[in-house]
Amino acid sequence: MNSEPDRELSQSDALPTSSRRHLLVVGNPNVGKTTLFNRLTGQNARVGNYPGITVERRLGSLELSGGEVADVVDLPGAYSLAARSPEEQIAIFALLGLGGHPKPDLVLVVVDAGQLIRNLYLVLQLAELRVPLVIALNMIDEAGDAPPDASAIAELFGVPCVPTNAKSGLGLAALEAEIGRLLTQPVPGRFSLDYPEALKRDRDRVAEALPTSFRSNVERDRALALWALSSIDGDDELEGIPAELRERCLDVQRDAGARDIDREIIATRYAFLDSHAARIYSQATPHPPKRAASARLDRFLLHPVFGFVAFVGIMLLVFLTLFSWAEPAIHGIELAFGALADLSRAHLPGGVARDLLTEGVIGGVGNVLVFLPQILLLFLFIGLLEDSGYMARVAYLMDRVMRALGLHGRAFVPMLSGFACAVPAILATRTMERRRDRLLTMLVVPLMTCSARLPVYTLLIAALFPERKLFGWLPAGGALMVGMYAFSVLMTLLAALVLGRTVVKGRHVPLILELPPYRVPKLSSVLRMMFERAWVFLKEAGTVILACTIVLWALLSFPRAPEPSASAPAQAAAVEESSARALALERSYGGRLGKTLEPALAPLGFDWKIGVGLIGAFAAREVFVSTLGVVYGVAGGDEDTTPLRQRINAEVRPDGRPRYTPLTGLSLMVFFALACQCMSTLAVVRRETKSLGWPLFLFAYMTTLAYVASLAVYQGGRLLGFG
Amino acid sequence: MTLAEAKRGKLVTIERVGGERAFRRRLMELGLVPGTRVELKGVAPLGDPIELLVRGCSLSIRRAEAREVAVVSVEPARMGAPESARVEVELDAPSVT
Numbered sequence: 074m075n076s077e078p079d080r081e082l083s084q085s086d087a088l089p090t091s092s093r094r095h096l097l098v099v100g101n102p103n104v105g106k107t108t109l110f111n112r113l114t115g116q117n118a119r120v121g122n123y124p125g126i127t128v129e130r131r132l133g134s135l136e137l138s139g140g141e142v143a144d145v146v147d148l149p150g151a152y153s154l155a156a157r158s159p160e161e162q163i164a165i166f167a168l169l170g171l172g173g174h175p176k177p178d179l180v181l182v183v184v185d186a187g188q189l190i191r192n193l194y195l196v197l198q199l200a201e202l203r204v205p206l207v208i209a210l211n212m213i214d215e216a217g218d219a220p221p222d223a224s225a226i227a228e229l230f231g232v233p234c235v236p237t238n239a240k241s242g243l244g245l246a247a248l249e250a251e252i253g254r255l256l257t258q259p260v261p262g263r264f265s266l267d268y269p270e271a272l273k274r275d276r277d278r279v280a281e282a283l284p285t286s287f288r289s290n291v292e293r294d295r296a297l298a299l300w301a302l303s304s305i306d307g308d309d310e311l312e313g314i315p316a317e318l319r320e321r322c323l324d325v326q327r328d329a330g331a332r333d334i335d336r337e338i339i340a341t342r343y344a345f346l347d348s349h350a351a352r353i354y355s356q357a358t359p360h361p362p363k364r365a366a367s368a369r370l371d372r373f374l375l376h377p378v379f380g381f382v383a384f385v386g387i388m389l390l391v392f393l394t395l396f397s398w399a400e401p402a403i404h405g406i407e408l409a410f411g412a413l414a415d416l417s418r419a420h421l422p423g424g425v426a427r428d429l430l431t432e433g434v435i436g437g438v439g440n441v442l443v444f445l446p447q448i449l450l451l452f453l454f455i456g457l458l459e460d461s462g463y464m465a466r467v468a469y470l471m472d473r474v475m476r477a478l479g480l481h482g483r484a485f486v487p488m489l490s491g492f493a494c495a496v497p498a499i500l501a502t503r504t505m506e507r508r509r510d511r512l513l514t515m516l517v518v519p520l521m522t523c524s525a526r527l528p529v530y531t532l533l534i535a536a537l538f539p540e541r542k543l544f545g546w547l548p549a550g551g552a553l554m555v556g557m558y559a560f561s562v563l564m565t566l567l568a569a570l571v572l573g574r575t576v577v578k579g580r581h582v583p584l585i586l587e588l589p590p591y592r593v594p595k596l597s598s599v600l601r602m603m604f605e606r607a608w609v610f611l612k613e614a615g616t617v618i619l620a621c622t623i624v625l626w627a628l629l630s631f632p633r634a635p636e637p638s639a640s641a642p643a644q645a646a647a648v649e650e651s652s653a654r655a656l657a658l659e660r661s662y663g664g665r666l667g668k669t670l671e672p673a674l675a676p677l678g679f680d681w682k683i684g685v686g687l688i689g690a691f692a693a694r695e696v697f698v699s700t701l702g703v704v705y706g707v708a709g710g711d712e713d714t715t716p717l718r719q720r721i722n723a724e725v726r727p728d729g730r731p732r733y734t735p736l737t738g739l740s741l742m743v744f745f746a747l748a749c750q751c752m753s754t755l756a757v758v759r760r761e762t763k764s765l766g767w768p769l770f771l772f773a774y775m776t777t778l779a780y781v782a783s784l785a786v787y788q789g790g791r792l793l794g795f796g
Numbered sequence: 797m798t799l800a801e802a803k804r805g806k807l808v809t810i811e812r813v814g815g816e817r818a819f820r821r822r823l824m825e826l827g828l829v830p831g832t833r834v835e836l837k838g839v840a841p842l843g844d845p846i847e848l849l850v851r852g853c854s855l856s857i858r859r860a861e862a863r864e865v866a867v868v869s870v871e872p873a874r875m876g877a878p879e880s881a882r883v884e885v886e887l888d889a890p891s892v893t
Contacts, residue, residue: 153825157818188853191827306817335817339824343832364852368837371854377841469856473842476858583819583861584845585826588854 094143094256095175096135097167099199100183101192102150103462103589105211107131108598109183109239110147113249120605128160129503137253143178152191154198155303158310160508165300168204171287172313179255181248183209186216186236187364187590189353190346193226197342200230201296203262203289207251208234214241215590225353231263240595265292266345272337275302275325282321302326302334308580367462367590374466384470387463388489391454395447395493396524402446410439428630429623437622440692441615444496444753445607451490451497452606455504456599458486462591464504469586478566479573481510482584488514488565491521495754499761500610509579515761516577516771517568519754520747522561525694529745530557532698536718537738553742561746564778576770610757617756625692625752629663629685629700655706663688677744677783678737680726690750697745736795740787748779797869800846800862802836808867809833815864823865827851833870 098113100106111118114133121130131147148164156162163174170176182199184192199206210223213236220236227234233251237244268276279298288294304311305322326334374380414431421427458464468482475482483505490498498518502511534550543549573579658664667684674684682704689700698714705720724732749755755768762768802808810832813820827850828834835849845858 152822155821155825188851190851191853194825194827303821335821336813336824336830339821340829340831343827343829367854371838375838375841375847380841469840469845469847470842472856472858473840473844583815584856584858585819585822586845586856587826588847588856590854 094141094178096143096145096252097148097177097180098145098183099148099164099180100150101152101185101195103587104183104185104192105239106150106183107147108595109209109211109237110145111598111601112239112242112245114145120609128163137256139253143256153195154300156311157304159312162311168202178205179252180204180206181209182206183211186210186213186221189221190350193346194342196230197346200232200262200264201266203293205255205259206232206262207255208232209248210234210236211239214238219354221353229349232260266341268341269337271332272334275329275334278325279321282318284315284318299338303338364590370591380470392489392492394450395490399446399450403443406439406443410435433623433626437619440622441611441618447494448497448500448607448610449603451501452603453599455486455501456602457594459504460592460594460599462589465586465588469588472584478569480513480569481505484510484514487518488521491518491523494523495519495751496757499754499757500606502761507582509577512762513569513573513577515758516572517565519749519771519775520561520565520568522558522746526745528695529697530554530742532714533738533742536721537733537735557742557746564747614756614760617759618753621752621756622692629658629661629689631662632660652706654703658685658703676788678740678787680732683741687750691752694745694750736787736790740783743786744779744783747775747782749775797867798863799865799867800859802867804836804838807833807835807870809870811866811868813865815861819861826855
């Protein structure tokens with residue numbers, strides 16, 4: 074074994090004074106890493122972010138037998154430690170305790186027993202780095218009659234290896250015992266690999282350029298030098314790499330000439346693993362039984378005809394669930410909060426405090442909770458699709474179409490969800506690895522016709538296109554509704570094409586997609602992920618939505634109008650109250666803002682009343698209907714819009730012509746289709762991008778698009794003699 | 797011949813992985829080092845991407861990138877041999893020090 078003395082053994086392996094130990098969990102994607110993490114940490118995991126980057130960091134704690142508690146951090150899944158982006162770079166920095174990450178006391182690497190050699194490639198890198206290591210040989214149940222020999226793997230790398238099945242809990246006690254033992258009695262690493270001579274020289278030249286803060290023992294420095302050689306190049310996006318190290322890597326690569334350093338490193342490692350495969354497997358098992366079953370299923374699910382039928386069926390189920398089956402729960406939440414608001418209105422003394430509570434706080438909490446049914450359902454489906462292995466097939470099937478638009482294949486499910494609501498759809502962009510892919514999807518999804526636009530379209534179509542027939546037979550209302558959907562899809566695709574080539578250009582990244590074997594999802598893991606997502610939404614986006622609701626309420630309620638006199642007879646009071654509310658709204662800051670905006674809105678065919686409706690619609694697009702009801706002083710709820718429709722048709726301009734013509738309606742619908750009239754969307758984009766700039770950009774580009782398109786519709790229509 | 801020209805269900809051996817560095821490195825790290833046997837398992841219904849079977853694992857890449865991967869057919873005589881981990885690498889045989 075290695076003859077070099079481990080210079081810092083006593084220092085790096087000594088017990089830290091703090092009793093809180095730090096355990097990192099790493100592994101390839103789709104190896105059951107998260108299930109194992111959940112098993113180890115029980116119910117106490119939290120989801121956060123790595124500092125300065127939108128990569129999720131799951132943190133839990135593990136109680137060891139001695140009463141000690143270890144912090145457990147789940148690193149993002151990775152096939153290798155080599156990195157190009159800051160996201161991929163987290164792994165190496167977290168493993169070595171660089172760049173502000175705490176140094177782990179132990180690293181648990183989870184490997185898939187059914188795809189062992191590829192998984193051991195990662196283990197080899199970890200062993201070379203001499204991090205304190207324990208291997209969980211997971212999914213041992215899938216490896217068939219002749220599973221890999223854990224003791225041979227342990228011997229190969231000089232670290233303990235425990236066979237586990239995270240799903241059933243098999244081997245977990247042994248793993249926990251091993252973790253406890255290794256945390257108190259660390260086993261020093263002793264693995265190193267013999268590389269070709271030329272590569273050794275290159276590696277040592279790079280190792281010389283490592284800054285003091287990166288250095289440890291000789292073997293680790295060499296492994297880190299190999300990492301740097303594999304990762305650094307002219308246009309990587311790594312952060313915190315000292316200039317000297319970067320220069321040295323580029324020099325070494327330049328001097329290598331025709332030699333392919335990447336190939337030398339990787340081929341040497343695989344040659345080592347392959348040459349030991351015979352020792353690990355007691356007999357050759359090229360296709361474990363699970364993989365054979367997967368292949369049979371794929372013959373159907375990836376079939377040119379049946380595969381697409383199955384795909385459409387599954388996607389239709391997701392869509393219908395979000396679009397209509399969530400509706401009773403949404404309606405129930407709306408009714409409950411409506412009743413709560415009525416209760417507070419009826420029992421509390423009138424005044425600013427009551428109105429703030431009723432319309433600001435209760436309304437705001439309702440505005441947040443109303444998203445929960447769709448978020449929970451969408452993440453239930455995403456969890457099932459991911460864990461079953463079908464999500465990778467979605468990307469495989471749709472890649473050709475989505476790539477043409479500059480989108481990732483995995484963007485398909487978020488885009489589809491956009492037809493129900495942009496908020497869960499934006500949260501669902503998490504299924505994509507690259508920030509650029511997530512960002513582009515987030516920026517175009519709000520253009521899809523979400524269900525909140527429907528009440529607006531329904532009102533305008535019913536009021537302005539009643540009973541009309543195109544060509545004498547086609548109902549204009551229905552055709553218009555279909556047209557609005559087609560228009561929104563077209564605009565979404567166009568926006569993806571344009572934004573993907575300008576604002577979020579990004580480098581072209583070749584697709585390398587693993588199609589993992591199909592597995593039965595573990596419901597407890599799926600439900601856990603679903604509730605974690607919902608909780609993050611409530612905590613981080615919900616608070617912003619609540620605050621915005623209160624601001625919006627204040628905008629439309631101040632300055633306060635005098636209370637209507639209580640002495641008037643009931644009939645008159647109702648009329649008086651609705652006209653008083655209309656007057657109050659007109660005099661509010663929001664009303665004044667609407668009037669200020671009128672000159673800008675007039676070319677689109679809108680007046681200040683529509684302007685106030687647009688401001689109110691910020692809470693949620695469908696609120697446009699009720700705000701318009703208040704502006705026009707029309708009594709009646711959201712359920713029956715007949716009085717409002719009549720009022721809309723009766724509304725006239727100062728010169729006596731009707732205010733609302735079919736052309737105004739069309740212009741207004743186009744505006745609603747394109748404008749980002751939704752503070753909740755902006756709140757989740759802010760949460761997901763961790764920036765204020767992107768939501769502002771989203772708002773600006775969509776509003777500009779909406780304004781220009783409405784202007785074109787209205788003015789173009791007038792030139793053609795309509796309206 | 798390139799991987800993009802391989803026939804469905806046929807075994808080939810990787811000769812050289814080309815293309816841009818990030819792609820080349822990632823593909824090799826997933827086990828497609830020169831000398832490895834790969835089966836073209838299938839083609840997506842829309843004609844692209846293609847699905848490969850490497851070391852018992854299904855991977856999918858696009859045709860454009862598959863054109864960068866040079867392969868040779870495995871002779872019929874060797875077709876019956878178990879497709880797994882027998883890899884011939886031109887480098888010196890490595891060992892644990």
